Amino acid sequence: MELSSLLSHHARYRPHATAVVFGQQRLDYRDFNARVDRVAHLLLGLGVKKTGRVATLLPNTLELLETYWACARIGAVAVPLSPLLTGVGLSSLINDAGAVCLVTQNSLLPVVEAVLPRLSTLAPPRILLIDGDQPPWGSYAALAAAAPEDEPPAAGVTGDDLINIMYTSGTTGLPKGIMHSHRVRAMYALLLGAAWRMTPESVVLHSGAIVFNGAFVTLMPAFHLGATYILLRQFDAAEMLATIAREKVTHIMVVPAQIIALLDSPDFDPAKLASLQMILSLGAPLPQPRKDQLNQLLPGRFHELYGLTEGFLTILDRTDAVKKAGSVGCPPPFSEVRIVDEQGRDLPPGQAGEIVGRGPFVMQGYWGKPQLTAEALRDGWIFSGDIGYLDDEGYLYLVDRKKDMIDSGGVKVYPRDIEEIAARHPAIAEVAVFGIPHETWGETPVAAVVLRVGAGATADELRDWINERVAARYQRVQTVIIKPEFPRNAAGKTLKRDMREPYWAGRASRI
Structure with a gap:
């Protein structure tokens, strides 16, 4: 059930089939498997053992992909973190996971350095940079190049062993580490x-x-x-x-x-x-x-x-x-x-x-x-x-x-019903409906929209168009907010709570 055996299998039986394409790099299964073996030895050399948590703070890179597979090969647990994290958000997740190693890059090093005093389980040289050699930080490239290509000793991985801790994206509250096994x-x-x-x-x-x-x-x-x-x-x-x-x-x-x-x-x-x-x-x-x-x-x-x-x-x-x-x-x-x-x-x-x-x-x-x-x-x-x-x-x-539902005068208003109506307007590219405070009804819906390129509709025109088409009076939006773009997390999900939160400042927030 050890998942990196998939790579070993293809490296043996389909070695010249293309495995990964990233930018100008095209790797067949034999070459990609060899890279994973070197990174596995790199981690072992740093003292990462089976069940040890290896955090990554990277955008999409070849190194991120091969680190996932190298962790699987030695029975370590990959903990992918969004490169958008900073400050307490970053340090709290690294500490929560108990990460013993962090793989990141030069452009994110200032973010890591800022939280280094708060990290209880990490210190150089177990912080690896994929694109540089700056002591005391470890050089991912240099260590990987010096590592052997042979497969490391079997880690004795079973189907119940963890392969990932995936932190939730935080669209509805504080992130939680979700544990997934090899099985x-x-x-x-x-x-x-x-x-x-x-x-x-x-x-x-x-x-x-x-x-x-x-x-x-x-x-x-x-x-x-x-x-x-x-x-x-x-x-x-x-x-x-x-x-x-x-x-x-x-x-x-x-x-x-x-x-x-x-x-x-x-x-x-x-x-x-x-x-x-x-x-x-x-x-x-x-x-x-x-x-x-x-x-x-x-x-x-x-x-x-x-x-x-x-x-x-x-x-x-x-x-x-x-x-x-x-x-x-x-x-x-x-x-x-x-x-x-x-x-x-x-x-x-x-x-x-x-x-x-x-x-x-x-x-x-x-x-x-x-x-x-x-x-x-x-x-x-x-x-x-x-x-x-x-x-x-x-x-x-x-x-x-449940958490997006709007309670307007005791009536349940589901934002998605309104969003489906608004999305039909030819000027609207994206829409997000959420509740804001209302003195009489407690909450009332508003619609944030991103317009299509070249569209010239006004907020009042859009509000009236939506309100003429919704099924019930309580679904009418109080206003339309035109935005250049929506806030998003690393997964590309719209962060409604970021748009909703300012309206609830100083009140008993429902977020």
Whole structure:
């Protein structure tokens, strides 16, 4: 069950198949496996042992990818941290994980130096820089170059051993370290590769941050099957479209904001994207008008995944994307979903309640937080904190997050209902609805929007247009806020709480 054996397998039996493409670097499986072996020896040389936590503070780099696999090879635990973290946010996560090693780069060294006095488990030279040699900091490149290429001694890894601690993105509160085992990641590889119809000939492109758990839904299947994995430094619509056309990419995974950017790019040309077999949307609901647009321009490719890093998911398959429009699909094999009320009782089809699920992706728990684990994981079921309902055929439909729900005069207002209406306006590229204080009703909805390039609509015009089309008076937005862009986390998710929080300053905040 030791996952890096996948690389060893392909290095032996398909050594010249292309494994990784990053920038100008193209590595076959033999070369990539050798790099992973050297990094594994590097970590062992620093005293990293089985179960030791190795933190990374990096954007997308080849070194980040090979560190993941090197940790797996020696039984260490990779702890990916967002390069956007600073100050207490960074030091608290490093300390919480008990990291014994940190891999970062020169441009982020000032951030690390600023928190170094607060780090209880880390000190140079176990802080490695991938792009420099500055004593007392360790040089990743120099140490890796000096390390042997032979496979390190077997670490005795079992399926229950941890491979990752994934800290939640923090869109709804303080991050928690989610523990995933080698077995769980193996299930990502086996079950999701089948869901995406991947083969050894697939070409998988990823442009989002691989510190985000969603990256593993295509990363693990690609390396399990020995496919080609293309990693971009960051998302750029024009670069992504050009790469798809040039490399004949077959599989992509993107968040809704990226899909919108691709569709609105002047470089978007369906004819040049004919190689695509799968377009997977995850991370947040994609507005239905954009789904319709994608299914019209590139039919038969769209999949949508609803899931939690904690370990439950549903998949809207490409064969259901049109006939089950609005749904986020059904659980994959060996998984189950239920809708329950406040007392945990099952609700009938069509009735909204909390989404709970279980299956082979479920976490071991939150690192060092048994009480929070017990609240989220009950008898093997993950309680999501999301509101949804099932139709008569068992397909899941999202309503909203519990924490995003607006309580206006005792009436539950679900922002997503309003967002679906607003997204239909031709001037609106993106929309986020949230509640702000209201003297009479307690809360009232407002809509923040990002306009399409060249659109000239005013905030009042947009407010009136939305309010003429919502289903109920309590769904009317008080105002529309036009923003140049939305705040996002490393995964590309919109941070509603960052936009909502200023309005609640000095009040009993609901965040």
